[in-house]
């Protein structure tokens with residue numbers, strides 16, 4: 204079947220793009236559109252042209268794969284399509300349903316008119332791929348929608364819905380009934396009016412407020428830290444205001460082409476495809492029948508249980524939340540209510556929606572209330588005995604095909620599943636991240652016996668909660684927390700070797716992390732690790748390399764932010780970490796205790812010692828089969844640990860450094876330091892020897 208079809212409907216030539224699944228502008232599509240427009244123009248009976256998409260939407264933009272592939276020699280492209288509209292003697296009407304995104308909206312805006320169904324969305328999401336729109340979007344959108352609205356859309360990359368698009372003047376008419384019929388009538392009417400048929404390029408991009416560009420740069424400073432594309436978008440829109448149309452287009456093209464080549468864009472394109480791959484589980488059919496999950500239960504209304512219950516309610520799934528006693532239940536419900544109220548007060552949720560969601564959460568104390576629910580997530584204390592105990596209770600009351608999951612951070616979910624042998628095909632892990640109602644990552648922990656259907660169902664429930672579910676295997680800490688040990692471990696080790704906490708944190712912050720590892724430790728609370736070490740040491744935390752300073756801080760009652768002191772000092776009501784000479788002294792004591800020479804650290808060494816263990820352990824996890832693909836690991840770090848998205852995740856980033864460089868450094872640090880997280884991964888070695896990146900590994904069978 205051809206990618207673009209042409210047919211005559213009365214006096215209108217209809218050009219239909221048929222390139223499933225999303226009508227991207229792959230090779231052949233531009234040519235088909237150009238040919239359709241030419242055919243209509245050559246036919247005296249045709250008075251107007253309608254451009255429409257078959258299937259789910261209008262056009263989803265350029266075919267993103269072709270930013271990394273050569274465009275076929277001599278093949279028509281966007282600019283040919285746009286020229287064909289501009290040269291058309293007959294008005295061209297874009298008829299939009301589903302989505303007109305990126306190049307899709309650019310094509311639509313180059314038409315004379317646009318009509319849209321009420322449910323469709325239009326947007327310029329290119330910034331999320333690391334470049335500004337490159338087919339005139341930055342020049343036409345501000346002309347149609349006004350500079351402010353155009354700038355907002357282009358810099359944020361967020362789409363707007365049809366009614367707003369009409370209000371802004373991006374589209375001419377909202378069609379309530381059948382789109383094609385409406386578009387045909389509209390096209391005939393415009394043809395009959397005799398014109399002139401205005402093009403967006405003929406309008407001016409009027410600037411009401413000269414300060415808007417600098418204001419935008421200020422506004423995005425935090426969010427766009429380390430990125431080029433959002434600023435490139437601003438530059439392009441500035442060109443729309445300052446330059447004549449054709450020069451603006453030229454300027455846009457230069458900036459676009461420069462950005463497409465950047466590491467930032469390569470990383471963001473990697474993330475785009477990584478997200479689409481993440482939902483696919485080899486061996487499980489895409490259309491496998493799912494178990495219905497219409498009702499749910501949550502055990503524990505603490506930090507995580509409350510957030511998880513909110514996730515169910517947000518997805519419209521009624522949920523019963525169970526606690527040990529009334530007091531804990533009331534406390535948990537009050538926290539949920541406060542969370543929702545905060546969102547309402549920020550204007551991001553209506554009171555009505557909050558009431559509906561609260562109405563879906565039912566507090567209960569009796570396990571019998573969970574007898575008929577389809578799925579239960581356990582979020583009680585992180586102790587194997589407690590978990591086993593509650594699973595035994597669930598076993599006694601839940602219906603036989605209920606899905607039972609544990610939110611454990613580290614415990615062996617196979618061991619938990621083994622306590623309910625008759626149900627082990629229905630038991631798995633769902634590891635949410637804190638705050639559970641906010642964080643997008645969900646590790647779905649695949650137990651040995653879980654059925655394909657249950658695994659696929661839980662992935663789907665995660666998507667219904669608007670999470671990004673990633674399959675992980677059963678190993679200590681699954682994907683994310685297992686990798687993290689080396690990262691935090693090295694930060695603590697370097698403190699003992701003389702690196703000031705503020706230098707370590709600054710290096711990681713400048714790399715793009717939201718916070719440095721020691722500031723994060725202060726935020727999470729140093730006492731958590733300390734208490735584990737005390738348990739392991741029979742009541743006393745043994746001073747091992749990497750735990751000396753943290754132990755001493757805890758012994759002094761310095762647990763981090765919550766006590767106003769940890770690795771840093773925090774003034775009352777202020778979360779800014781202030782360096783503390785007392786910590787420098789503790790570091791010296793640690794060095795003396797272990798017989799180490801303290802020394803100055805280069806920023807490069809700090810970066811390597813924090814980051815390379817992530818890559819090395821990531822490779823081990825991959826090799827051992829606990830992650831399905833390297834790109835899943837990247838998504839875990841971006842969505843669960845605030846790794847800068849524009850670096851593409853640790854595994855992709857390692858490829859930009861070169862796996863050989865990373866591997867050689869891992870071997871060197873292993874020789875020098877010897878810690879387990881430096882034990883070179885055989886997979887890392889193989890890929891380094893073969894001159895490959897983790898993306899190559901993902902392509903291997």
Ligand code: 3HC
Pocket residue numbers: 224225227263264265266267268281302304305306307309328329332335336337338340476479480
């Ligand atoms: N190019 C190539 N493939 C694309 C694509 C595109 N623009 N958009 C989607 N796909 C592919 C996906 O990779 C996926 O493939 P798979 O089935 O093999 O995994 C398939 O289409 C379906 O995609 P989704 O799973 O994302 O489908 P949804 O229905 O959830 O979402 C969508 C549809 C909203 C269109 C979403 O796919 C999307 O946001 N696409 C990207 C839109 C975009 O960024 N456009 C700008 C492109 S750059 C550009 O146009 C440059 C221009 O300025 C010159």
Ligand code: NAI
Pocket residue numbers: 502503504505506507508525526527531581582583584585586589593610611612613634635636637
């Ligand atoms: P929490 O201490 O805040 O909440 C646990 C709740 O479970 C308490 O309210 C407690 O009363 C309740 N509870 C304990 N035993 C119970 C029982 N037998 N029946 C019913 N309720 C019971 O703990 P948090 O932080 O919510 O952690 C819960 C689980 O989530 C743990 O397994 C933890 O490892 C995991 N987790 C925690 C994260 C975090 O950042 N806090 C992140 C990801 C996972």
